[in-house]
Amino acid sequence: xxxxxxxxxxxxxxxxxxxxxxxxxxxxxxxxxxxxxxxxxxxxxxxxxxxxxxxxxxxxxxxxxxxxxxxxxxxxxxxxxxxxxxxxxxxxxxxxxxxxxxxxxxxxxxxxxxxxxxxxxxxxxxxxxxxxxxxxxxxxxxxxxxxxxxxxxxxxxxxxxxxxxxxxxxxxxxxxxxxxxxxxxxxxxxxxxxxxxxxxxxxxxxxxxxxxxxxxxxxxxxxxxxxxxxxxxxxxxxxxxxxxxxxxxxxxxxxxxxxxxxxxxxxxxxxxx
Amino acid sequence: xxxxxxxxxxxxxxxxxxxxxxxxxxxxxxxxxxxxxxxxxxxxxxxxxxxxxxxxxxxxxxxxxxxxxxxxxxxxxxxxxxxxxxxxxxxxxxxxxxxxxxxxxxxxxxxxxxxxxxxxxxxxxxxxxxxxxxxxxxxxxxxxxxxxxxxxxxxxxxxxxxxxxxxxxxxxxxxxxxxxxxxxxxxxxxxxxxxxxxxxxxxxxxxxxxxxxxxxxxxxxxxxxxxxxxxxxxxxxxxxxxxxxxxxxxxxxxxxxxxxxxxxxxxxxxxxxxxxxxxxx
Ligand SMILES: [Fe+2]
Numbered sequence: 388x389x390x391x392x393x394x395x396x397x398x399x400x401x402x403x404x405x406x407x408x409x410x411x412x413x414x415x416x417x418x419x420x421x422x423x424x425x426x427x428x429x430x431x432x433x434x435x436x437x438x439x440x441x442x443x444x445x446x447x448x449x450x451x452x453x454x455x456x457x458x459x460x461x462x463x464x465x466x467x468x469x470x471x472x473x474x475x476x477x478x479x480x481x482x483x484x485x486x487x488x489x490x491x492x493x494x495x496x497x498x499x500x501x502x503x504x505x506x507x508x509x510x511x512x513x514x515x516x517x518x519x520x521x522x523x524x525x526x527x528x529x530x531x532x533x534x535x536x537x538x539x540x541x542x543x544x545x546x547x548x549x550x551x552x553x554x555x556x557x558x559x560x561x562x563x564x565x566x567x568x569x570x571x572x573x574x575x576x577x578x579x580x581x582x583x584x585x586x587x588x589x590x591x592x593x594x595x596x597x598x599x600x601x602x603x604x605x606x607x608x609x610x611x612x613x614x615x616x617x618x619x620x621x622x623x624x625x626x627x628x629x630x631x632x633x634x635x636x637x638x639x640x641x642x643x644x645x646x647x648x649x650x651x652x653x654x655x656x657x658x659x660x
Numbered sequence: 661x662x663x664x665x666x667x668x669x670x671x672x673x674x675x676x677x678x679x680x681x682x683x684x685x686x687x688x689x690x691x692x693x694x695x696x697x698x699x700x701x702x703x704x705x706x707x708x709x710x711x712x713x714x715x716x717x718x719x720x721x722x723x724x725x726x727x728x729x730x731x732x733x734x735x736x737x738x739x740x741x742x743x744x745x746x747x748x749x750x751x752x753x754x755x756x757x758x759x760x761x762x763x764x765x766x767x768x769x770x771x772x773x774x775x776x777x778x779x780x781x782x783x784x785x786x787x788x789x790x791x792x793x794x795x796x797x798x799x800x801x802x803x804x805x806x807x808x809x810x811x812x813x814x815x816x817x818x819x820x821x822x823x824x825x826x827x828x829x830x831x832x833x834x835x836x837x838x839x840x841x842x843x844x845x846x847x848x849x850x851x852x853x854x855x856x857x858x859x860x861x862x863x864x865x866x867x868x869x870x871x872x873x874x875x876x877x878x879x880x881x882x883x884x885x886x887x888x889x890x891x892x893x894x895x896x897x898x899x900x901x902x903x904x905x906x907x908x909x910x911x912x913x914x915x916x917x918x919x920x921x922x923x924x925x926x927x928x929x930x931x932x933x934x935x936x937x938x939x940x941x
Contacts, residue, residue: 388775392810393778393781398761398762416806416809417807417809424806426874427805431768434876442767473763474765475765476695477695478699513702515704516700517700518706586703
């Protein structure tokens with residue numbers, strides 16, 4: 388059997404697994420004993436689908452419970468056809484699921500479903516993101532006041548920003564706690580997702596001030612710049628205590644990898660001109 | 661290199677991570693699925709390192725696709741090499757199969773036609789992988805449900821020739837031999853008899869689902885009596901080989917698997933460590 392013939396056989400086998408009957412794949416196999424060729428092939432075709440469906444169920448337990456068995460089968464059958472795995476690890480197989488749900492009926496008429504899938508995938512990202520040290524509240528409290536204005540920070544690699552249009556994290560939480568989920572309602576807000584020091588994934592809702600601080604710090608802007616930015620969102624007297632309280636909260640929850648307080652050379656190129 | 665004997669091991673599964681640390685079970689070593697730990701960090705990596713500090717590990721991969729007509733996936737191999745560096749396993753294994761081509765991965769261990777050309781293809785690729793990783797690998801026989809019309813060799817000849825010519829070792833899955841024997845109608849003992857004992861560095865034991873006409877390698881049951889018998893036959897034939905149990909579904913508490921593993925110890929004890937005869941005075 389030449390390498391071309393092997394390639395052709397494998398191509399046809401994969402097409403068969405995916406449901407194509409264009410090529411009579413049973414022509415490739417030997418008829419043996421009491422098991423028919425079709426039965427032999429069907430074992431592979433079934434195993435292929437069952438394995439991938441199971442991956443989606445394990446990655447998306449809450450989404451699966453939320454949409455129920457009938458829609459789960461529809462979703463997984465179609466997803467497997469449209470997005471066959473291109474990865475050596477099953478960890479990435481369902482990466483396109485949110486996008487699939489946002490573009491295919493009946494799911495696209497219920498946008499909270501695609502959003503729930505996106506939320507669950509971000510939880511997975513936080514779950515096995517890179518490890519890194521965590522800065523402590525003590526590091527901040529012992530920092531010389533002269534260094535505060537130029538303070539920048541680096542978030543822990545597990546930290547993810549989730550923008551929701553729906554009350555998806557509440558739906559997720561209810562199902563996780565085996566309660567009836569709330570009715571889906573439009574609710575635009577922001578959430579931080581991260582892995583805590585016990586390696587458990589957590590999330591919490593943030594308001595516009597925290598969002599501004601998170602985004603600016605995440606882009607490398609220093610504390611002085613941050614204080615200026617949130618002045619627009621609150622009264623001046625509250626600014627410094629608010630910044631300190633957010634920083635302490637992030638530090639004690641393990642969201643910050645490092646506090647950086649050297650004078651940054653040429654950091655001004657980050658500032659808007 | 662002399663064949664090492666690690667004793668009796670288990671496949672490390674997420675459900676048992678914490679139990680392994682808390683209870684320090686009497687398991688001589690663990691086998692980890694390489695792909696499950698090709699992630700950046702978090703719980704999987706934490707437990708991998710914590711358990712590695714306490715037990716010897718071997719790495720078992722499912723995505724090398726050594727029999728694919730496609731070029732080897734260098735991205736995969738480089739990640740595998742990095743993980744090997746990190747884990748320092750006793751050895752590394754994958755399967756005598758292919759899993760995909762042209763960018764599509766079936767994530768299944770698919771069968772190969774047993775022909776001379778395919779043997780040459782596998783030998784070249786195994787040699788390349790061994791050179792790249794700087795170590796010998798073990799290749800495992802998979803369960804199969806069909807035979808290609810092109811095949812003109814038995815699986816055991818196919819596997820033996822490849823192991824000799826590529827100078828790799830063999831992970832012999834006793835359950836897979838049993839499953840394939842039932843599905844293809846050959847005698848499992850004939851397979852065992854044909855194997856070169858020196859190449860067999862590891863044995864897998866597992867459960868299957870028996871549908872009467874055919875058997876599927878599901879890893880979701882206890883090991884069947886027939887597979888225990890075949891294991892005993894193998895143990896007698898080839899001598900001490902590191903043995904482990906793979907369980908992938910309906911995973912019981914760790915203690916139950918440890919008890920099942922004890923059965924392998926008991927069955928092989930008289931064969932591998934004969935007791936001195938008691939002399940009555
Ligand atoms: Fe196996």
